[in-house]
Amino acid sequence: MKTALITNEILFRGGINVNTVRKMFMMKSVQNILKTCLNVQPGENLLVLTDTNTIEIGEMFALVGKGMDAEVVMTIMNPTTRHGDEPPRIIAEAMKAADAIVAPTTFSINHSTARKEASNAGARLIFMPDANEEVFLDGSLDIDFYAQKEKIDKLSAIFEAGSRIRVTSELGTDLTMDISGRHAVPQTGICHEPGSISPPPCIESAVAPVEGTTEGTIVIDGAVVPGRACVDPITIVFEKGRIVSIEGKEDADMLRRTLESYNHPNVYCAVEFGMGMNPKAKIGRGGQLEDEAEFGTMHIGIGNGITFGSSIRAPGHCDLVMRDPVIEVDGKILMKDGELFLN
Numbered sequence: 001m002k003t004a005l006i007t008n009e010i011l012f013r014g015g016i017n018v019n020t021v022r023k024m025f026m027m028k029s030v031q032n033i034l035k036t037c038l039n040v041q042p043g044e045n046l047l048v049l050t051d052t053n054t055i056e057i058g059e060m061f062a063l064v065g066k067g068m069d070a071e072v073v074m075t076i077m078n079p080t081t082r083h084g085d086e087p088p089r090i091i092a093e094a095m096k097a098a099d100a101i102v103a104p105t106t107f108s109i110n111h112s113t114a115r116k117e118a119s120n121a122g123a124r125l126i127f128m129p130d131a132n133e134e135v136f137l138d139g140s141l142d143i144d145f146y147a148q149k150e151k152i153d154k155l156s157a158i159f160e161a162g163s164r165i166r167v168t169s170e171l172g173t174d175l176t177m178d179i180s181g182r183h184a185v186p187q188t189g190i191c192h193e194p195g196s197i198s199p200p201p202c203i204e205s206a207v208a209p210v211e212g213t214t215e216g217t218i219v220i221d222g223a224v225v226p227g228r229a230c231v232d233p234i235t236i237v238f239e240k241g242r243i244v245s246i247e248g249k250e251d252a253d254m255l256r257r258t259l260e261s262y263n264h265p266n267v268y269c270a271v272e273f274g275m276g277m278n279p280k281a282k283i284g285r286g287g288q289l290e291d292e293a294e295f296g297t298m299h300i301g302i303g304n305g306i307t308f309g310s311s312i313r314a315p316g317h318c319d320l321v322m323r324d325p326v327i328e329v330d331g332k333i334l335m336k337d338g339e340l341f342l343n
Contacts (some may be wrong), residue, residue, distance in 0.1 A: 023060070026133060029141040030060045034068060036145055037126055037200055038100045039192045042069035047098035047123075049091065050105060051079040054131045057104045070100075082261075083129065083226055084111035084304050084316040096121040100191075104131035107226070110199065111304040111317040122194035128289065129199070130226075135286035140201035140293070143280055149188040152205050152277050154342045155334075156184035159207040162329040165273055167298060169325055171219040171233060175300075177209035177273060185308050197307075201281050202293040206274035206301070208308035212241040214270035218300060222283050222321030223291035224255050225299075229284030236320065243268040243302065258318065262303070266314035272301025274319070275327070275335070283321065291321055296338040298325045 034040045046065045050058030058074055065072040075091050085107060086092065092114035095101055101123050108129035109115050118125065128135075135141065163180045167173055184207045189200040220234040234252045237245035243259075246252050259267050274292065281293035292299045299321040303314040327335040334341055 022133060022137065026057075026060060026136040027064065029136040030064050032141060033102065033126055033200060034061065034064055037189050037191055037198065038102065038124055040065060040068050040070050040100050044070050044099040045097065046070040046072045047094055047101045048072060048074040049077075049087070049095070049101060049103040049109070050074065051077050053079055053106045054104045057131050057133070057136075061102050061104065073098075079106040080109075081107070082316050083108040083318075084314075086112050087114050092117065095123060098123045101125045102128070104128040106130065108199070108317075110197065111306055115197070116306060119195040119197060124191040124194065125197045126191060127197065127199050130287040130289060132287050135201060135290065138280075138282075138286045138290075140278055140281045140286055140290055143201075143278060145189040145200070145203070148203055148277055148279075149186075149190050151340070151342065152186045152188045152203060155205040155275065155277070155340070156186040158329055158334065158342070159184035159205060164330055165209075166328045167218065167322075167325050169219060169322065171221060172235070173216075173218045173322065173325065175214065175216040175218045175238065177215070177270065178213035179207050179209055179273070182207050182210065183309055199289055201278050201286070202289040203277045204274045204293065205277065206272050206308055208305055208310040209241070209270055209273055211269070211311060214238045214241045214300075218320070218322060220251075220320045220322050222294075222297050222299075222323045223288070223319075224251060224258070225288045225291050225319040225321065227251075227254055227258060227288075227318075229291060234320075238270060241270050243270075255318075255320075259302075262314065262316045264314050264316075266312050267303040267316055267318070269305075269312045269314070270300055270302055271305030271310040271312050271317070272299070272308045272319070274299045274301060276321075283323075292319045296335070297321050297323055298327060298335075
């Protein structure tokens with residue numbers, strides 16, 4: 001709303017083109033990502049990875065990167081068909097040669113072998129699936145990433161030391177999992193170290209449950225990623241780490257179709273427990289990265305667990321987002337009524 005008011009005022013006074021004004025405001029977020037998040041330095045090889053749906057956003061990253069004296073290469077591929085699909089081999093090779101990568105694309109490249117190999121080679125990576133103009137304008141990228149990093153690091157330390165997570169809710173969720181010995185995966189938005197990755201505006205801490213230990217019922221009332229914000233709740237039952245029941249209305253049908261499309265049994269396996277940590281993200285507003293980033297939500301990731309230290313492999317990854325959870329770690333309240341207890 002604030003951006004729209006400013007835009008209208010500028011247009012009224014000077015007759016500036018609407019698209020020009022939007023690009024001006026988007027540039028602020030682009031600069032924040034390249035400077036604050038990726039810490040791009042003069043002379044570094046910066047790869048801007050786009051597809052035919054996100055060329056204009058990629059061009060802004062390329063322009064700002066060039067202004068920072070980076071050696072910029074921009075690639076354009078056809079959109080992949082779903083999260084976790086491999087990019088073309090020539091792009092995978094370019095990713096391994098880059099110092100830093102920013103990837104505004106239609107679907108996520110995170111859960112891919114190409115991404116893992118690029119990280120192993122030392123590339124710093126910001127990936128932004130479902131990239132669209134609104135996410136650069138709605139404020140979710142205009143946050144203090146360093147301040148949030150402190151909280152995410154504390155949350156990750158709790159996961160590292162924990163053994164058992166329990167999640168409940170007023171809608172009927174009662175889900176447990178074992179996280180003994182698992183390393184937390186903080187995604188803070190700050191990618192200054194070789195091999196670090198993050199998907200702003202989705203900043204979070206996540207941990208992989210021990211295979212086969214996720215048990216109980218979870219009622220998803222936030223969003224399905226990939227998919228959409230939930231219109232009606234989806235009731236999902238896990239037994240021995242695997243989904244055995246999906247009940248609900250149209251959203252439940254959509255989830256079933258999505259999982260069936262992968263034609264692989266492991267897409268039903270729990271591989272991630274995550275908590276959204278972006279105070280300005282909102283479900284259903286700026287794209288699916290925001291759907292799992294909203295502070296006060298949690299999500300269960302199913303399918304490919306390559307990013308989180310799970311041994312489970314699958315051709316795709318989905319996130320099931322729940323609002324208003326009560327979260328306990330080893331019997332101690334971690335989150336309740338939207339408040340996070342880190343001490």
